[in-house]
Amino acid sequence: MTNMNTQNQNGYMLLFRGNDWIKSLSPEEKQKVVDQWMAWFRRLTDQGKAVAGNPLEREGKIVSGKNRVVSDGPFAESKEAIGGYFLLDVASMDEAVAIAQECPGLPYGVRVEVRPVAPECPVASELTREAEFATL
Amino acid sequence: MNTQNQNGYMLLYRSDEWYNRLSQQDLQNLMSENRAWIQKLTEQGKATPGRALERRGAFVSGKNGRFVTDGPFAESKEAIAGYLLVDVETLDEAIAIAQGNPGLAYGGSIEVRPVAEECPLETRARELATEEQLATV
Numbered sequence: 001m002t003n004m005n006t007q008n009q010n011g012y013m014l015l016f017r018g019n020d021w022i023k024s025l026s027p028e029e030k031q032k033v034v035d036q037w038m039a040w041f042r043r044l045t046d047q048g049k050a051v052a053g054n055p056l057e058r059e060g061k062i063v064s065g066k067n068r069v070v071s072d073g074p075f076a077e078s079k080e081a082i083g084g085y086f087l088l089d090v091a092s093m094d095e096a097v098a099i100a101q102e103c104p105g106l107p108y109g110v111r112v113e114v115r116p117v118a119p120e121c122p123v124a125s126e127l128t129r130e131a132e133f134a135t136l
Numbered sequence: 137m138n139t140q141n142q143n144g145y146m147l148l149y150r151s152d153e154w155y156n157r158l159s160q161q162d163l164q165n166l167m168s169e170n171r172a173w174i175q176k177l178t179e180q181g182k183a184t185p186g187r188a189l190e191r192r193g194a195f196v197s198g199k200n201g202r203f204v205t206d207g208p209f210a211e212s213k214e215a216i217a218g219y220l221l222v223d224v225e226t227l228d229e230a231i232a233i234a235q236g237n238p239g240l241a242y243g244g245s246i247e248v249r250p251v252a253e254e255c256p257l258e259t260r261a262r263e264l265a266t267e268e269q270l271a272t273v
Contacts, residue, residue: 061248063235085219106198111196115192115193117188
């Protein structure tokens with residue numbers, strides 16, 4: 001996690017952020033973006049580059065803390081809220097970013113977060129690192 | 137709030153790198169608890185193996201994705217650290233599963249989100265089309 005590894009065997013996740021932009025669109029524009037988005041996902045799937053993807057509902061809950069408190073999240077209005085995701089089977093960050101740049105929501109204010117999927121739980125790799133230090 | 141959902145729920149784990157502050161013993165314990173938690177859910181057919189995300193990446197924004205910027209994905213308590221897809225039918229069940237996550241005691245939070253049947257854009261477009269039709273009747 002220290003240096004920017006450009007190769008990754010585990011793929012990448014695209015997180016689509018922003019749920020408020022849709023309100024400003026006309027019905028025709030909405031339909032256009034939907035069609036573009038579906039065609040984009042189909043093409044990536046056909047090319048074997050997208051292995052999964054789902055939209056998320058504009059609702060949900062947040063569970064946090066020692067006491068497992070359940071609260072509402074602002075999932076509908078927030079610019080940061082996650083509206084859906086794609087899982088990509090591509091080997092480099094550059095490829096994943098290039099795909100993110102094709103997102104049809106970008107002109108309307110959607111932001112795409114591009115994250116490498118980890119080979120193992122980061123807690124586990126932290127432990128391996130500590131164990132390595134201990135044996136030095 | 138629809139409580140029934142055939143498409144399952146996504147648990148998004150949000151946290152900073154709190155595990156860097158744990159002792160080796162605490163980490164060891166937490167990991168075995170975590171493994172047991174996931175194993176139980178998988179055996180019950182309630183979860184498919186989730187993945188952790190690396191603490192790096194990029195944000196793409198702007199027309200044609202012309203802005204590409206770095207995180208932060210490490211320090212922020214809001215950063216997505218990983219996900220788990222749970223195959224249960226109600227939000228309550230999904231919340232109960234989230235509440236069983238052993239890491240919650242140390243920090244972070246879990247976002248519980250229903251997976252949508254179709255893109256919400258599509259739903260909205262259909263609603264608007266229906267409204268228009270009604271208006272012209």
